[in-house]
Amino acid sequence: MTGMISKAxxxxxxxxxxxxxxxxxxxGNRNAAMSGPFTIAQQGSFFVxxxxxxxxxxxxxxxxxxxxxxxxxxxYVHYQIPVRANPISLTLIHGCCLxxxxxxxxxxxxxxxxxxxxxxxxxxYIIDQSGRGRSATDISVINSVKAGKTPPxxxxxxxxxxxxxxxxxxxxxxxxxxxxxxEQFPIEAQAALWQQMVPDWSAxxxxxxxxxxxxxxxxxxxxxxxxxxxxxxxxxxxQAATIDTQGIAGIVAIEPAECPSASGDLVPYTKMxxxxxxxxxxxxxxxxxxxxxxxxxxxAAANDAGGKAQLVLLPDEGIHGNTHMxxxxxxxxxxxxxxxxxxxxxxRVAS
Amino acid sequence: MTGMISKAxxxxxxxxxxxxxxxxxxxGNRNAAMSGPFTIAQQGSFFVxxxxxxxxxxxxxxxxxxxxxxxxxxxYVHYQIPVRANPISLTLIHGCCLxxxxxxxxxxxxxxxxxxxxxxxxxxYIIDQSGRGRSATDISVINSVKAGKTPPxxxxxxxxxxxxxxxxxxxxxxxxxxxxxxEQFPIEAQAALWQQMVPDWSAxxxxxxxxxxxxxxxxxxxxxxxxxxxxxxxxxxxQAATIDTQGIAGIVAIEPAECPSASGDLVPYTKMxxxxxxxxxxxxxxxxxxxxxxxxxxxAAANDAGGKAQLVLLPDEGIHGNTHMxxxxxxxxxxxxxxxxxxxxxxRVAS
Numbered sequence: 017m018t019g020m021i022s023k024a025x026x027x028x029x030x031x032x033x034x035x036x037x038x039x040x041x042x043x044g045n046r047n048a049a050m051s052g053p054f055t056i057a058q059q060g061s062f063f064v065x066x067x068x069x070x071x072x073x074x075x076x077x078x079x080x081x082x083x084x085x086x087x088x089x090x091x092y093v094h095y096q097i098p099v100r101a102n103p104i105s106l107t108l109i110h111g112c113c114l115x116x117x118x119x120x121x122x123x124x125x126x127x128x129x130x131x132x133x134x135x136x137x138x139x140x141y142i143i144d145q146s147g148r149g150r151s152a153t154d155i156s157v158i159n160s161v162k163a164g165k166t167p168p169x170x171x172x173x174x175x176x177x178x179x180x181x182x183x184x185x186x187x188x189x190x191x192x193x194x195x196x197x198x199e200q201f202p203i204e205a206q207a208a209l210w211q212q213m214v215p216d217w218s219a220x221x222x223x224x225x226x227x228x229x230x231x232x233x234x235x236x237x238x239x240x241x242x243x244x245x246x247x248x249x250x251x252x253x254x255q256a257a258t259i260d261t262q263g264i265a266g267i268v269a270i271e272p273a274e275c276p277s278a279s280g281d282l283v284p285y286t287k288m289x290x291x292x293x294x295x296x297x298x299x300x301x302x303x304x305x306x307x308x309x310x311x312x313x314x315x316a317a318a319n320d321a322g323g324k325a326q327l328v329l330l331p332d333e334g335i336h337g338n339t340h341m342x343x344x345x346x347x348x349x350x351x352x353x354x355x356x357x358x359x360x361x362x363x364r365v366a367s
Numbered sequence: 368m369t370g371m372i373s374k375a376x377x378x379x380x381x382x383x384x385x386x387x388x389x390x391x392x393x394x395g396n397r398n399a400a401m402s403g404p405f406t407i408a409q410q411g412s413f414f415v416x417x418x419x420x421x422x423x424x425x426x427x428x429x430x431x432x433x434x435x436x437x438x439x440x441x442x443y444v445h446y447q448i449p450v451r452a453n454p455i456s457l458t459l460i461h462g463c464c465l466x467x468x469x470x471x472x473x474x475x476x477x478x479x480x481x482x483x484x485x486x487x488x489x490x491x492y493i494i495d496q497s498g499r500g501r502s503a504t505d506i507s508v509i510n511s512v513k514a515g516k517t518p519p520x521x522x523x524x525x526x527x528x529x530x531x532x533x534x535x536x537x538x539x540x541x542x543x544x545x546x547x548x549x550e551q552f553p554i555e556a557q558a559a560l561w562q563q564m565v566p567d568w569s570a571x572x573x574x575x576x577x578x579x580x581x582x583x584x585x586x587x588x589x590x591x592x593x594x595x596x597x598x599x600x601x602x603x604x605x606q607a608a609t610i611d612t613q614g615i616a617g618i619v620a621i622e623p624a625e626c627p628s629a630s631g632d633l634v635p636y637t638k639m640x641x642x643x644x645x646x647x648x649x650x651x652x653x654x655x656x657x658x659x660x661x662x663x664x665x666x667a668a669a670n671d672a673g674g675k676a677q678l679v680l681l682p683d684e685g686i687h688g689n690t691h692m693x694x695x696x697x698x699x700x701x702x703x704x705x706x707x708x709x710x711x712x713x714x715r716v717a718s
Contacts, residue, residue, distance in 0.1 A: 055404045062476075087558070090562040115501045121413060125411075131410060149500055158509060159522075159525070172509070176507070178435020180432070211503075214501065214504070
């Protein structure tokens with residue numbers, strides 16, 4: 017019996033030693049973080065939010081009943097918790113026409129931010145926005161139109177970003193298929209990015225997007241999380257903060273399509289450190305240049321109101337060539353390291 | 368330098384020791400498999416299949432271009448590889464109105480089969496069927512109908528299974544909201560199952576479902592995998608085997624909605640061990656009883672043709688009360704253990 021306990025303790029010490037080696041290397045020590053196996057204390061998934069609706073238009077297929085109750089607007093969350101996790105967790109919120117896959121393996125097969133952050137000792141929570149990916153869409157209107165009960169004009173506004181339009185939106189180059197000199201996206205693997213893209217139902221969802229109250233609930237549950245958003249979802253952490261700042265230890269908005277208005281109520285945004293992060297070649301994009309300008313105005317106004325907000329262009333930090341898809345760019349782990357250093361410097365456990 | 372190598376070797380030995388302890392316990396030793404952290408050699412995601420289409424109906428929203436190229440019919444795959452993985456991997460294929468979430472955390476928060484199989488030393492590959500979850504849907508017809516260019520009758524046949532209909536299909540009871548005596552689904556957590564459900568586009572996809580050739584490609588890539596399918600996807604591994612038996616080390620069809628015809632070409636099904644597995648109360652379901660009967664006929668015919676097929680009802684093995692959602696039932700790990708024992712006994716590395 018004593019032998020068993022001794023052995024258990026021994027395995028415990030080995031586990032801990034290994035965990036320390038694999039899960040929480042000092043900042044800057046990327047090789048230690050990336051090499052070899054890594055240890056997970058817990059992983060799993062759950063949903064936040066959603067509500068039940070009744071419909072008579074759930075199906076036009078005979079083997080499934082047309083009438084009944086379904087749950088819609090919930091948000092899928094997949095999480096991984098390393099051993100000896102940092103008390104500050106990271107919630108990753110993908111952008112337009114994409115899913116949580118954004119943060120997984122890159123198109124050219126390298127490690128994504130989800131795994132890298134876990135290897136660096138952070139718990140990660142990866143969401144699929146309401147109405148996309150593993151989070152259900154409400155399709156009853158489609159069936160109602162198919163059955164002739166609703167006019168076609170009321171079909172949901174769903175869109176798919178084409179390769180050609182995504183090319184310029186993601187700033188791979190000034191126009192398809194030209195590239196910016198020195199750009200960092202693995203263009204040769206573009207087909208694997210196109211496979212990741214899914215139709216986007218956000219224009220047919222309520223305002224704010226149901227992901228926003230779900231993110232607020234998630235932050236409260238997690239107690240101390242940095243909401244890291246991208247692109248179309250860039251505004252979500254700010255909108256969540258206007259519902260409740262509880263649990264939001266910080267906001268990192270990566271190339272947000274929209275920042276909060278500089279002339280609105282800025283009080284919620286003074287409660288946590290905020291980073292608005294842009295890549296390279298922003299001024300060469302008619303889509304992104306005005307958004308950068310508006311975000312600058314917001315950051316200045318938030319700081320005037322007593323906030324701790326910062327807007328950073330990666331080239332000003334010596335990191336060049338990043339596209340809108342910086343989490344998949346060739347130097348994606350340099351960008352991840354930069355963000356982790358910012359979090360380490362600015363974010364404290366939420367009180 | 369010698370010291371560094373020595374240290375690296377030492378960490379290597381510790382890693383290996385820990386990996387052996389955490390990742391590949393002997394069959395039947397569930398506590399060792401479930402308790403504490405576990406070690407991952409590799410994890411990530413990728414897509415298989417898909418093809419490009421051009422459409423002028425990608426968007427009715429002004430900020431996204433209507434015209435361009437999108438990729439459709441690809442299949443999302445998420446994988447985890449434990450240290451010292453069994454050379455036979457497991458590919459998990461969800462059923463109707465669900466996604467790969469099927470195999471993750473159960474509605475009442477227990478460990479799902481994906482994690483359990485990894486803890487038992489198997490690499491797992493979890494897919495989202497083409498056109499569902501993280502695998503893109505083609506929505507161009509919806510926009511074409513919305514724009515008045517296509518008649519509403521041509522809208523895709525997409526359906527959502529209601530709570531009430533899923534209740535009887537999943538055999539929680541004879542009818543909503545009655546339960547079968549002793550049934551094993553965590554009914555108190557049913558809301559978390561309803562959150563998992565998504566609309567099903569399979570009726571609007573080509574035949575065979577694009578997931579089928581994608582599964583065939585995946586099996587060839589994996590060299591030796593057991594295709595474990597559920598319900599509506601029950602037939603997919605068999606259909607994949609008719610394309611190419613290469614890489615398919617075995618088939619486990621869990622309550623398939625359809626088995627191959629007993630009077631068709633059975634040769635592909637003689638090339639690997641096959642398990643068709645059903646839960647409890649099947650004969651009390653007008654939906655499932657005839658499917659069970661047809662699967663019995665298929666299994667008998669496959670064996671007559673020289674195959675190694677088996678049909679098992681869990682109650683005959685002393686495991687009672689299982690519903691159609693046996694991977695989420697209270698005794699889900701008993702069922703997982705039974706399947707792993709079957710695989711250990713019957714499946715050999717594909718030659």
